[in-house]
Amino acid sequence: MKVNSFNPVAKAYSQTVAPYRFSQFLTLVHELRLKGSEKVLDIGNGPGELSMQIVQRLNAGGFLYGIDLSPKMIQLARETASKSGYSNTHFRLGDALNMEFEDNTFDIVVSSNAFPWVPNRNRFLQEVLRVLKPGGRFGLVALSNKCYKEFAEAFKKITKENPGLFPNGKPFELMGAKLHSLLELKKLVSKNGFMIDKYFQLSTEEPIKADEYLRRVNAIVNENYLDYLGNNGHRQKIRNQVLQALQNKNGNLKITESSVFILAQKSKVN
Ligand SMILES: C[S@@+](CC[C@H](N)C(=O)[O-])C[C@H]1O[C@@H](n2cnc3c(N)ncnc32)[C@H](O)[C@@H]1O
Structure with a gap:
């Protein structure tokens, strides 16, 4: 497996970027309206902040898997989970385009800001569809072309x-990286066989x-x-x-x- 370009910046990403994405993570988690017992997959989990927001809302019946192409990101996510005391998580090296999960495995698949970097976006969406159970839900967050x-x-x-x-x-x-507009992305997801429940853009501006x-x-x-x-x-x-x-x-x-x-x-x- 090719180690992607995020490996060398994993630590810097976790300190410099991920903290500014909390409003995105919380928005996605709110939209998921978790019951607590779901089997969830986070694709391109990075340092694991979104995963942590999800796992703390799961009960003993729920489970969170994360996959990422970068070994350093996997290591950071594992460390965060173990520091926070969450045992119902499992992070492992994996490629979104070729996932080692059986068909119809997950109740929910999420992915935050990995999508722009995958070279084949149709294949990514087909893989998500494959591993979701019938009626399963998909929450996608992707940097917009305004970012x-x-x-x-x-x-x-x-x-x-x-x-x-x-x-x-x-x-x-x-x-x-390919940054999409809201309508482009909605069209792409729908073209790949998903039913769209909701779509919107979230933008924040801050001085820096x-x-x-x-x-x-x-x-x-x-x-x-x-x-x-x-x-x-x-x-x-x-x-x-x-x-x-x-x-x-x-x-x-x-x-x-x-x-x-x-x-x-x-x-x-x-
Ligand atoms: C911008 S970071 C986002 C991390 C985290 N989800 C977040 O929102 O903070 C993108 C992550 O996607 C991972 N990634 C990129 N392509 C991937 C692929 N084909 N399969 C799995 N992970 C991938 C990278 O290694 C990186 O950790």
Whole structure:
């Protein structure tokens, strides 16, 4: 299995990004209206914060599985679960595109912000459908195409100053992530055989300093957007330009976290 790009940033992600996503996790958990006895799968669990929000609402009959491509993320999630004293969790290395679970296993599948990074989104959704029981529910959270729009704007600016530097000025897409709009994602989920119960977008804006902004972005992408520049002085120059482009907003820089939520169901008839 290929160790994905989140492995080197697992710790930084858990400290710098995940804490800012709590409103997303709580929103998803609220929408799930758990009874407590469900068998739940969290795909791309990362450091495990969403998983913890779910497992603390489960009773002895419930169980939470998490899979992630990154061994470090799995380790962090296991540590968090054991520190919190939750034994009805099981985190293991696994690929969303090829899951080692039987058909019709889970009452609920959730996935928060892993979806943009998987190379084959139809296959991901087909795998979710396969492992869900008939009538099982799916809660998907995915970074929207409005997320970190300030960062994308900074990229546009420096692409103008350095023509051809970043092919389409879209930093996340340069690294293979695909950020969807709400309607695009709803259409994709529905096309893959799910019945849609609810869909909405949640955006939060907060003030932040430019270097903290870059720190947070880099905890997701590890500066991979600069990789094809090599490791020379040019890379450092472009990094500074990104920082400057972010700073040019009179110190009033805002960070926009924005995610799409889709609540869907597998048909009751298999
Ligand atoms: C942005 S992090 C999100 C982590 C966590 N769910 C959260 O919302 O904070 C994306 C996670 O998805 C995992 N991931 C990416 N592609 C995956 C795949 N094909 N199968 C399983 N996990 C994957 C990464 O390793 C990473 O931990």
